Amino acid sequence: xxxxxxxxxxxxxxxxxxxxxxxxxxxxxxxxxxxxxxxxxxxxxxxxxxxxxxxxxxxxxxxxxxxxxxxxxxxxxxxxxxxxxxxxxxxxxxxxxxxxxxxxxxxxxxxxxxxxxxxxxxxxxxxxxxxxxxxxxxxxxxxxxxxxxxxxxxxxxxxxxxxxxxxxxxxxxxxxxxxxxxxxxxxxxxxxxxxxxxxxxxxxxxxxxxxxxxxxxxxxxxxxxxxxxxxxxxxxxxxxxxxxxxxxxxxxxxxxxxxxxxxxxxxxxxxxxxxxxxxxxxxxxxxxxxxxxxxxxxxxxxxxxxxxxxxxxxxxxxxxxxxxxxxxxxxxxxxxxxxxxxxxxxxxxxxxxxxxxxxxxxxxxxxxxxxxxxxxxxxxxxxxxxxxxxxxxxxx
Numbered sequence: 349x350x351x352x353x354x355x356x357x358x359x360x361x362x363x364x365x366x367x368x369x370x371x372x373x374x375x376x377x378x379x380x381x382x383x384x385x386x387x388x389x390x391x392x393x394x395x396x397x398x399x400x401x402x403x404x405x406x407x408x409x410x411x412x413x414x415x416x417x418x419x420x421x422x423x424x425x426x427x428x429x430x431x432x433x434x435x436x437x438x439x440x441x442x443x444x445x446x447x448x449x450x451x452x453x454x455x456x457x458x459x460x461x462x463x464x465x466x467x468x469x470x471x472x473x474x475x476x477x478x479x480x481x482x483x484x485x486x487x488x489x490x491x492x493x494x495x496x497x498x499x500x501x502x503x504x505x506x507x508x509x510x511x512x513x514x515x516x517x518x519x520x521x522x523x524x525x526x527x528x529x530x531x532x533x534x535x536x537x538x539x540x541x542x543x544x545x546x547x548x549x550x551x552x553x554x555x556x557x558x559x560x561x562x563x564x565x566x567x568x569x570x571x572x573x574x575x576x577x578x579x580x581x582x583x584x585x586x587x588x589x590x591x592x593x594x595x596x597x598x599x600x601x602x603x604x605x606x607x608x609x610x611x612x613x614x615x616x617x618x619x620x621x622x623x624x625x626x627x628x629x630x631x632x633x634x635x636x637x638x639x640x641x642x643x644x645x646x647x648x649x650x651x652x653x654x655x656x657x658x659x660x661x662x663x664x665x666x667x668x669x670x671x672x673x674x675x676x677x678x679x680x681x682x683x684x685x686x687x688x689x690x691x692x693x694x695x696x697x698x699x700x701x702x703x704x705x706x707x708x709x710x711x712x713x714x715x716x717x718x719x720x721x722x723x724x725x726x727x728x729x730x731x732x733x734x735x736x737x738x739x740x741x742x743x744x
Contacts, residue, residue, distance in 0.1 A: 384407075395410050397487045401436065447462070448460050458493075459495075467484050468482065583629065584627075587622040588624075590727070591616040595616075598612055601638055608645075609648050609649075610649050621662070623662050638653075652665075661728055663726050665724045682701050
């Protein structure tokens, strides 16, 4: 609002004639509406509070970032609008404060906010307008969405970490693989020699031999899982019906889900177009997601699988009724070996993310802590990865 106009109005408020009052009020309303339009047009969120932390103003950007209702938030303490932050401690400092915060509603975002104390300058002496003193009147909270910057940084760190893991995995696979092969060969020789010993002795030693073979196979499987999780795989692309791949994966896991009394509902769009994907790898991704979902649920749980179209993507959502993922674990679930299960390897979701990314797709997670998890995959209708084009024929 034009401060000069407001100052003059305050100075003359006692001398304003009743017939002029309406024009002054209309001008104030116009200038207030102009400022409202400006503040609602900017992407940053703006919240203004009084000295007690009650909201006096908030713009559209703040409402969208935190899913607030403007009418309900006006006059309410900011701690009730934006829960989980010790606003009393931050406001009491009387200094500029900057913090980053992770929010999960209405969308998973990272938001930077800084608090600027607001002061109103007024004449120190009512009889003189030359000396001014500032009086604290409230706080301005400026909110900025830093999700893309944060994710870009995390992607860089993750890429560097995977590069280091790939080098490590190659060395580990070589150093462990060779001894495992040698052990396997020697166990086969022992198995042949056991055929020449008496039956009671052979039976006893054969049990020990089978245990040793099983452990070698388990170690080999762990190495192969680790390599499969981080090593880029060659895609064999073809036009596939994703609904068919979902049904085949569910049918394969149905006996195990039935044993746990888990129900499955499939709401698959019938006119879904074909997608250019690697059939085997996409089924592996579906397998890992579905298995994670029903293992997180108690007997009698429900798994809903939905497929639909969204812009240039096919959207597939897996919704379970398990315990969800806590905010503390949300940022770690794609880390190698991170798992909340007692017997989990911590590689399943890492493999899913690698497969989806290699197809040019995206992953979204929405967790309702204690109530369930929505795991969404978006796969492009056509292969959108960068590819080298064949050389052009530039003959004269």
